[in-house]
Amino acid sequence: MLNLIIKDIKNILYDKKTLAIILIMPIVLMSILGAALKGVFSEEDNDNDIQVYEVAIVKEYNYELELDKYKGIFESGFLGDFKGDFDVEGIDPEKIFFEEFMENKEIKEILNYTIVDKETGEQLLKENKASAIIFLPRNFVYDALISLTTPGRNTVAIEIVKNSEKQFSADMVEMIIGRFSEAMNANIAKKTVLINSIIGNGFEQEQIDKFTKLIQDQTTEKVNIAVREVTGEDSLTSFQYYSVAIMTMFLLYAASIGGKALIEEKNEFTLQRLEVSGSTIAKIAMSNFFRIISIAIIQSIIMIVFSSVAISVLWGDVKTVLVAMLCSAFAVGGLGVLVSVLTLVTDRYYIANIFEFGIVNLMALVGGSFIPVEILPKALQKINFIAINGSAINIYLNGMKYRPMEENMRYILLLIGMGVLFILCAGIALKASKKRRVIA
Amino acid sequence: MELLKVQNISKQFKKIKAVDGISFTLNKGEILGLLGPNGAGKSTTISMISTLIQPDTGEILYADTSIIKKPKVIQESLGYVPQEIALYPMLSGKENLLFWGRAYGLKGKKLKDKIEEISDIIGIKDRLKDKVKTYSGGMKRRLNIGVALLHDPELIIMDEPTVGIDPQSRKHILDTVIGLNKKGMTVIYTSHYMEEVEYLCNRICIMDQGKIIAEGTKEQLIKQYNTTRDIKLKLENYSQEVLKKIELLNCVISVSLLEEEIVVKATQDKKLFKDIVDLLNDDGADIHSMDIVEANLETVFLQLTGRILRD
Numbered sequence: 001m002l003n004l005i006i007k008d009i010k011n012i013l014y015d016k017k018t019l020a021i022i023l024i025m026p027i028v029l030m031s032i033l034g035a036a037l038k039g040v041f042s043e044e045d046n047d048n049d050i051q052v053y054e055v056a057i058v059k060e061y062n063y064e065l066e067l068d069k070y071k072g073i074f075e076s077g078f079l080g081d082f083k084g085d086f087d088v089e090g091i092d093p094e095k096i097f098f099e100e101f102m103e104n105k106e107i108k109e110i111l112n113y114t115i116v117d118k119e120t121g122e123q124l125l126k127e128n129k130a131s132a133i134i135f136l137p138r139n140f141v142y143d144a145l146i147s148l149t150t151p152g153r154n155t156v157a158i159e160i161v162k163n164s165e166k167q168f169s170a171d172m173v174e175m176i177i178g179r180f181s182e183a184m185n186a187n188i189a190k191k192t193v194l195i196n197s198i199i200g201n202g203f204e205q206e207q208i209d210k211f212t213k214l215i216q217d218q219t220t221e222k223v224n225i226a227v228r229e230v231t232g233e234d235s236l237t238s239f240q241y242y243s244v245a246i247m248t249m250f251l252l253y254a255a256s257i258g259g260k261a262l263i264e265e266k267n268e269f270t271l272q273r274l275e276v277s278g279s280t281i282a283k284i285a286m287s288n289f290f291r292i293i294s295i296a297i298i299q300s301i302i303m304i305v306f307s308s309v310a311i312s313v314l315w316g317d318v319k320t321v322l323v324a325m326l327c328s329a330f331a332v333g334g335l336g337v338l339v340s341v342l343t344l345v346t347d348r349y350y351i352a353n354i355f356e357f358g359i360v361n362l363m364a365l366v367g368g369s370f371i372p373v374e375i376l377p378k379a380l381q382k383i384n385f386i387a388i389n390g391s392a393i394n395i396y397l398n399g400m401k402y403r404p405m406e407e408n409m410r411y412i413l414l415l416i417g418m419g420v421l422f423i424l425c426a427g428i429a430l431k432a433s434k435k436r437r438v439i440a
Numbered sequence: 441m442e443l444l445k446v447q448n449i450s451k452q453f454k455k456i457k458a459v460d461g462i463s464f465t466l467n468k469g470e471i472l473g474l475l476g477p478n479g480a481g482k483s484t485t486i487s488m489i490s491t492l493i494q495p496d497t498g499e500i501l502y503a504d505t506s507i508i509k510k511p512k513v514i515q516e517s518l519g520y521v522p523q524e525i526a527l528y529p530m531l532s533g534k535e536n537l538l539f540w541g542r543a544y545g546l547k548g549k550k551l552k553d554k555i556e557e558i559s560d561i562i563g564i565k566d567r568l569k570d571k572v573k574t575y576s577g578g579m580k581r582r583l584n585i586g587v588a589l590l591h592d593p594e595l596i597i598m599d600e601p602t603v604g605i606d607p608q609s610r611k612h613i614l615d616t617v618i619g620l621n622k623k624g625m626t627v628i629y630t631s632h633y634m635e636e637v638e639y640l641c642n643r644i645c646i647m648d649q650g651k652i653i654a655e656g657t658k659e660q661l662i663k664q665y666n667t668t669r670d671i672k673l674k675l676e677n678y679s680q681e682v683l684k685k686i687e688l689l690n691c692v693i694s695v696s697l698l699e700e701e702i703v704v705k706a707t708q709d710k711k712l713f714k715d716i717v718d719l720l721n722d723d724g725a726d727i728h729s730m731d732i733v734e735a736n737l738e739t740v741f742l743q744l745t746g747r748i749l750r751d
Binding site: 006014015275277278279 | 491512520524528535571
């Protein structure tokens with residue numbers, strides 16, 4: 001077996017064309033894409049994006065209490081004869097935020113919100129089911145009402161907790177809430193008109209002055225938005241993402257090279273010669289499996305070293321990188337063997353070609369090697385993990401963020417499971433095929 | 441001593457019957473030739489003997505053991521030289537020999553010594569470090585044979601090993617086969633080159649359309665299937681009467697005019713040549729040349745099938 005593996009690796013190393021495909025191309029691509037798509041990772045503006053992003057909204061305020069508190073101002077005698085019949089219908093901050101802003105047709109095309117408690121929101125973020133949590137803080141209603149109906153401006157600090165794994169969409173949420181802030185400020189500007197209405201309702205100038213003084217004791221800041229990412233995590237650069245994405249895509253090409261191995265050996269008549277020498281097809285297929293794994297590992301090491309040295313990519317946790325490398329190589333090896341066996345037993349070279357030009361590219365797309373998964377349609381996002389590169393990308397990115405290994409278990413098991421399944425299928429295909437290879 | 445016994449084997453691919461119930465034996469130390477045109481079933485036959493494909497019917501015994509049930513029995517003792525160059529072109533000659541030697545279980549000094557010995561035999565010692573893809577066709581063919589010799593096989597099967605090479609390399613290969621046979625190696629040699637089979641083989645099976653249509657030594661086959669020979673004459677100033685007189689001679693089958701040559705087809709008779717010369721002298725004809733074309737396997741095949749071997 002070792003003899004076969006050494007021979008196969010030598011064959012690859014001596015073949016400049018294959019070497020270029022599996023090593024030079026990914027290095028060039030990761031550099032070009034990383035630089036070209038920098039904007040996707042740092043800029044919010046993306047007019048073409050029509051994705052609906054999930055956000056969780058946590059109400060930390062108590063609507064009734066804060067409304068009562070606001071009305072209490074009027075009942076305290078502070079405003080003279082005014083006894084709390086003030087109608088907040090048109091300036092209700094909750095209504096403005098939810099009904100006028102979040103339910104706005106344009107916003108609904110981009111954001112889909114769920115009102116949850118804090119724990120649920122954090123859980124949704126952890127499970128990647130939300131791009132961000134929007135915290136509407138305590139006194140949100142009261143402060144906003146004060147800002148809207150008095151000359152003073154209370155701070156309304158809306159907090160956004162972004163999901164660093166969904167950086168693009170989280171940036172989008174931040175931008176949209178920024179637009180809300182602008183809308184609120186516009187409303188605050190209208191407060192003069194409202195105050196004039198109050199005056200129109202018969203308040204004396206003395207009462208209005210007292211009212212104004214009290215409110216001006218508050219801060220005069222506008223609605224603020226505090227943004228933070230999930231604790232302890234750094235966002236990724238485009239070079240980091242595309243180093244992983246391109247590397248894992250080209251691992252699939254290692255599988256496609258291996259996928260052609262047996263039929264090419266057959267066409268070169270070395271397969272028959274090996275069979276005559278006593279090597280079984282199963283043994284030859286297994287050596288092909290180890291050959292693909294070896295190529296995948298060599299490929300990964302070279303690309304990791306290159307990206308670290310040449311474009312300063314930080315790969316994060318070494319243990320996670322090693323696990324990702326081995327698991328993805330294993331899955332790719334299994335896939336390559338399955339393709340090689342199917343191509344051999346059917347004696348149809350086009351099966352390997354379909355894999356190389358069709359399935360590899362489809363996997364690259366679904367797995368997020370071409371563009372980040374979260375920009376893809378939801379249906380594709382849901383099946384992202386079934387692509388080998390998709391699961392591998394998730395592990396590598398988690399490693400870059402120093403996420404605990406437990407968070408990778410799902411992907412690790414998936415990759416190992418895929419590898420085992422592919423090998424089993426290859427074995428079944430070999431066994432089911434009674435047809436022996438013919439040279440006559 | 442009987443080394444290999446092929447009993448009534450057949451192989452069909454879809455609707456084509458590639459081999460149709462053939463039987464033969466191979467004795468230890470023999471060179472057996474399988475002669476026949478392309479598509480005669482030679483490669484399918486040796487594929488079955490090499491355990492690459494299983495016959496649909498029949499049995500193949502190697503040293504009295506069925507290789508259909510126990511392929512390992514023959515695999516360990518078999519050197520297989522396929523018709524195609526079954527080598528890795530990106531690897532050097534030495535790397536190929538190392539790989540195939542290890543595939544046959546050789547290692548260490550034994551393998552190194554064997555590579556030395558084989559590269560001497562096949563005459564590529566000075567090119568061992570070069571990639572096989574840079575070799576000439578003849579060198580590739582020789583290396584193709586060398587690979588099959590690494591593990592000192594008891595039986596070597598060579599499937600058209602001289603296809604498409606220069607005369608010098610062909611002679612080298614043929615001499616190599618004879619040399620190996622002298623050292624005790626048993627050989628099955630397939631070819632559609634009649635002269636190679638005549639030169640090498642102790643015994644010949646002539647195959648056509650999946651069947652063995654004749655079997656024996658060269659002499660036996662010629663004697664059994666073809667007793668005629670052609671006498672080709674280049675003449676001037678001869679009469680038509682003399683041709684009629686020649687045609688009436690006892691051993692003559694036919695006299696025909698092919699371009700400027702007169703071809704006399706006749707059975708084997710030592711006196712015939714003298715009789716023809718006497719008749720031509722009596723006629724006053726000028727004899728420019730006389731050529732006797734003896735019967736060979738080509739003519740045996742022609743006699744048997746009505747076609748020439750390279751059809």
